[in-house]
Amino acid sequence: MLSFRQWAGNVWNGLKTTFTGLSITVPYIFRKPYTLQYPEEVPEIPTTERGLHNFEVDLCIACDQCAKICPVDCIAIEAEGKGKFARMTKFEIDYTKCLFCALCCEPCPTECIHMGPTFDLVGYTREEVIINYADRENPRTFSDGEKLPYEIVSFARK
Amino acid sequence: MILAEVVPLSAKLAVLMADFVGASPIWIFHAIGSLIVAVGVLALVVTPVGLGGVYLERKLAGRMQNRSGPNRVGPYGLLQTLADGVKLLAKEDIAQEGADLPLFRMAPYIVFLAAFAGFVVLPFAPGVIAADLDVGIFYFLALIGLETIGIVMAGWSSNNKWSLLGSMREVAQVVSYELPLGISAMVPVIAAGTMSVYGITEAQSGHIFNWFLLKDGYWAIVMIPSFLVFYVSSLAAAKRAPFDLPEAESELVAGFHTEYSGMRFGMFFLPEYAVMLSLSGITTALFLGGWHDPFGMSGEGGTFHNVWWWGLIWFFLKATILFLSQILLRWTLPRLRVDQVMYLCYKVLLPISMVCLVVAAAMRLI
Amino acid sequence: METIQGVKLNEGERAAPVLPRDIQSDELVFNMGPQHPSTHGVLRLMLRTDGEVVLEAQPLIGNLHRCCEKILENLTYVQGLPYVDRMDYLGAINMEMGLVLPVEKAAGVEVPKRAQYLRVVMCELNRVISHLFAAGQFGLDMGAFTPFLYMFREREEGINVLNEITGGRLLYHYIRYGGVTRDVPKGWIERCLKWCDRVDEHMDEYNSLLTYNHIFLNRTCGVAVLDKETCLDYGVTGPILRAAGVPRDLRKDMPYSCYEDFDFDVPVGPFEKGVAGDSWNRHRQRLREAEESIKIIRQALKNLPEGETQHPKVTRAWKAPAGEAYVASEAPRGEISAYFVSDGGKFPYRMRMRGPSFYNIAVLETCSRGLLIGDLIALMGSVDITLGEVDR
Numbered sequence: 025m026l027s028f029r030q031w032a033g034n035v036w037n038g039l040k041t042t043f044t045g046l047s048i049t050v051p052y053i054f055r056k057p058y059t060l061q062y063p064e065e066v067p068e069i070p071t072t073e074r075g076l077h078n079f080e081v082d083l084c085i086a087c088d089q090c091a092k093i094c095p096v097d098c099i100a101i102e103a104e105g106k107g108k109f110a111r112m113t114k115f116e117i118d119y120t121k122c123l124f125c126a127l128c129c130e131p132c133p134t135e136c137i138h139m140g141p142t143f144d145l146v147g148y149t150r151e152e153v154i155i156n157y158a159d160r161e162n163p164r165t166f167s168d169g170e171k172l173p174y175e176i177v178s179f180a181r182k
Numbered sequence: 183m184i185l186a187e188v189v190p191l192s193a194k195l196a197v198l199m200a201d202f203v204g205a206s207p208i209w210i211f212h213a214i215g216s217l218i219v220a221v222g223v224l225a226l227v228v229t230p231v232g233l234g235g236v237y238l239e240r241k242l243a244g245r246m247q248n249r250s251g252p253n254r255v256g257p258y259g260l261l262q263t264l265a266d267g268v269k270l271l272a273k274e275d276i277a278q279e280g281a282d283l284p285l286f287r288m289a290p291y292i293v294f295l296a297a298f299a300g301f302v303v304l305p306f307a308p309g310v311i312a313a314d315l316d317v318g319i320f321y322f323l324a325l326i327g328l329e330t331i332g333i334v335m336a337g338w339s340s341n342n343k344w345s346l347l348g349s350m351r352e353v354a355q356v357v358s359y360e361l362p363l364g365i366s367a368m369v370p371v372i373a374a375g376t377m378s379v380y381g382i383t384e385a386q387s388g389h390i391f392n393w394f395l396l397k398d399g400y401w402a403i404v405m406i407p408s409f410l411v412f413y414v415s416s417l418a419a420a421k422r423a424p425f426d427l428p429e430a431e432s433e434l435v436a437g438f439h440t441e442y443s444g445m446r447f448g449m450f451f452l453p454e455y456a457v458m459l460s461l462s463g464i465t466t467a468l469f470l471g472g473w474h475d476p477f478g479m480s481g482e483g484g485t486f487h488n489v490w491w492w493g494l495i496w497f498f499l500k501a502t503i504l505f506l507s508q509i510l511l512r513w514t515l516p517r518l519r520v521d522q523v524m525y526l527c528y529k530v531l532l533p534i535s536m537v538c539l540v541v542a543a544a545m546r547l548i
Numbered sequence: 549m550e551t552i553q554g555v556k557l558n559e560g561e562r563a564a565p566v567l568p569r570d571i572q573s574d575e576l577v578f579n580m581g582p583q584h585p586s587t588h589g590v591l592r593l594m595l596r597t598d599g600e601v602v603l604e605a606q607p608l609i610g611n612l613h614r615c616c617e618k619i620l621e622n623l624t625y626v627q628g629l630p631y632v633d634r635m636d637y638l639g640a641i642n643m644e645m646g647l648v649l650p651v652e653k654a655a656g657v658e659v660p661k662r663a664q665y666l667r668v669v670m671c672e673l674n675r676v677i678s679h680l681f682a683a684g685q686f687g688l689d690m691g692a693f694t695p696f697l698y699m700f701r702e703r704e705e706g707i708n709v710l711n712e713i714t715g716g717r718l719l720y721h722y723i724r725y726g727g728v729t730r731d732v733p734k735g736w737i738e739r740c741l742k743w744c745d746r747v748d749e750h751m752d753e754y755n756s757l758l759t760y761n762h763i764f765l766n767r768t769c770g771v772a773v774l775d776k777e778t779c780l781d782y783g784v785t786g787p788i789l790r791a792a793g794v795p796r797d798l799r800k801d802m803p804y805s806c807y808e809d810f811d812f813d814v815p816v817g818p819f820e821k822g823v824a825g826d827s828w829n830r831h832r833q834r835l836r837e838a839e840e841s842i843k844i845i846r847q848a849l850k851n852l853p854e855g856e857t858q859h860p861k862v863t864r865a866w867k868a869p870a871g872e873a874y875v876a877s878e879a880p881r882g883e884i885s886a887y888f889v890s891d892g893g894k895f896p897y898r899m900r901m902r903g904p905s906f907y908n909i910a911v912l913e914t915c916s917r918g919l920l921i922g923d924l925i926a927l928m929g930s931v932d933i934t935l936g937e938v939d940r
Contacts (some may be wrong), residue, residue, distance in 0.1 A: 095627035125630035517691025
């Protein structure tokens with residue numbers, strides 16, 4: 025059984041903490057929102073972001089190291105010729121499988137594959153999120169000479 | 183009374199139509215006239231109340247939570263709720279297998295009807311009232327009970343156990359909040375000596391110390407507690423947090439309207455705001471002086487005595503402040519548990535309101 | 549053949565005898581989840597209730613089963629690491645820690661001091677983020693939306709801090725065998741300390757808005773009590789066990805990765821309100837632990853030693869020599885540990901992981917009897933399970 029004192033204390037506590045709560049939430053109405061208006065305001069992506077890959081097709085020697093280390097086998101490489109004269113015909117990354125673990129960047133002898141800052145890739149079908157980086161007709165790569173729009177952080181470990 | 187001077191709009195319309203068409207029984211035109219007025223009122227009151235209320239709630243909730251709230255559709259996101267309404271209209275109306283179809287389909291209309299019929303007895307301004315019933319408060323409380331019937335129907339007929347639990351909770355909540363709500367509403371009735379909401383408002387004519395909340399200073403000892411009791415019970419009546427148990431999202435998925443989609447869901451959603459506003463309105467009329475301004479300008483001999491637009495401004499100002507306070511509370515407090523709602527209503531609100539009632543009666547006698 | 553509601557019965561099964569309806573009070577069977585808003589992922593609970601009173605709640609798990617342990621046994625050492633992130637995705641770095649420690653112990657790898665300190669910093673950052681999430685989520689379950697978003701705001705900042713060094717926002721892949729992936733970038737330490745101040749600053753806000761709110765106290769104090777004995781019987785670990793009054797924290801009891809260098813308290817329930825092991829104390833325990841973690845971060849960043857961040861011998865192609873080890877470590881939700889056996893081959897021979905949530909979820913069934921549905925939500929919210937790690 026509650027004594028009258030406890031009962032009144034409960035009522036008072038209820039009222040008091042309600043007003044404490046209001047005194048915290050109400051001032052926020054007059055503050056600037058914390059959120060970003062995403063498509064217009066792009067969040068600041070650190071240079072270390074492990075987003076979609078950036079692949080420099082001209083540097084690649086088709087050594088297959090990245091495909092070997094990939095834990096999910098999402099990289100498919102095809103090349104014509106051998107060694108120095110190798111010419112990439114296919115460098116496909118299947119983003120339905122990719123873990124974005126950046127392991128593929130590490131063994132690369134020519135440092136031609138990097139993780140980029142792009143974090144959004146959308147498509148209506150699964151085929152649309154399988155990207156062929158060696159497609160010379162509509163390239164997605166930054167060929168040499170062109171400056172990259174951001175600083176590359178190497179994931180390669182010596 | 184001023185009301186007598188205002189010929190009901192439907193009667194005017196009926197006379198016009200009768201003149202235009204000629205021979206036909208006049209009651210048909212009266213019926214059509216009332217229908218037109220009803221539709222007009224729904225379009226003019228429902229739309230702004232529902233849409234504006236939803237917008238206000240979402241914007242305020244957003245700002246309280248350090249977000250920006252709706253801001254995409256229209257300037258400052260003002261058309262967001264309209265867009266949502268269009269979306270609801272375009273959606274498929276799904277009734278699930280095993281649902282009790284007649285009840286399932288009827289339930290939203292009952293809730294909708296009950297929510298908007300409450301506006302009938304609200305005295306918005308001098309002379310602006312749809313029907314000045316002698317038992318206005320009684321009628322209003324009865325309508326709030328009627329809304330519950332719709333909710334129970336919805337929960338029962340949905341063939342969903344979560345909905346069933348939701349409507350069970352609603353019933354449990356109704357029986358507990360209705361007592362303090364009704365009893366605390368009796369205190370202004372005692373002070374005014376009438377049950378007509380219009381009459382109660384008129385009895386508060388004058389400046390701020392004529393309002394029932396602070397009537398003559400000493401009445402405040404009963405009026406302020408009963409105002410708080412009425413306000414808290416009205417939160418429960420509007421099913422707002424911390425009393426949103428029937429639709430408790432994290433517990434019962436969506437409570438009684440889990441199975442509703444499309445416009446039928448909208449018919450549960452929009453009346454919530456109508457109920458909020460009508461409850462704020464009745465609180466204003468009972469305790470906060472209705473349409474009277476605090477400076478006594480609308481009182482006897484004041485500048486704005488019986489000026490309808492002046493009254494309208496003050497009525498809506500007060501009602502909106504109460505409306506906003508409901509929103510602020512909702513986004514601040516956690517939810518109560520079922521038994522705690524009953525504890526609050528039976529053991530806290532009910533004793534307070536009863537003491538207030540007895541003291542008020544005694545003060546009236548003295 | 550007999551049928552019940554159109555479902556054919558197997559041979560030998562028989563429908564229960566139908567009693568006259570007026571002599572039995574009907575029980576309801578609820579299927580709570582996997583789409584229920586407060587089952588925190590894909591947990592499915594079969595509830596048997598009498599009205600609102602829960603008679604029995606049986607967790608049905610396995611909707612997110614991915615064979616994590618078997619996958620680890622079929623990948624090389626370095627390939628396996630990004631997988632454990634996916635177990636407890638809210639405490640990903642702690643999962644990596646749980647995987648890495650036994651392997652290093654079995655192989656006798658001495659991790660450089662700087663790497664150990666960095667591991668501690670990341671683990672504690674992750675713990676704060678995870679606890680903020682759990683506390684906010686609990687508030688949300690109790691119907692308070694706003695504190696949830698306030699905590700999310702600080703969590704977001706913390707994720708940005710972690711993102712800057714690891715490159716991931718949720719799944720970090722930061723800890724490697726023999727060290728860590730990357731050293732701290734320029735200016736990172738200042739930003740991290742600034743974030744710590746920010747969380748400390750806002751802790752009062754969370755407490756007065758949610759923790760000490762009268763309604764919240766009434767909803768959670770003395771509700772769904774998990775006492776010491778039950779916790780120990782069921783192998784419950786982490787904040788739940790400590791809130792019940794058992795001062796068991798592996799960071800203190802069996803220090804790993806230089807935890808013995810830091811000065812921090814192990815908060816133990818009961819706190820100011822309620823009884824030991826109730827929902828409120830579990831919530832309070834998390835917020836208190838977050839404060840302690842911030843203390844550790846500050847110390848570690850202050851005393852960050854110079855040196856290598858990676859053991860030079862442990863490279864990409866590294867294989868653990870034959871041996872076995874079992875090491876437990878403290879993740880946000882309890883003990884994460886792995887039993888590791890190597891036969892010296894390319895792949896681990898055996899990798900058995902003991903996740904905290906799997907053991908914590910088992911207690912739901914015992915504890916939920918006689919609760920109201922609203923209290924059941926309080927129980928689930930305060931136990932705070934991650935289904936990715938339960939189902940693995």
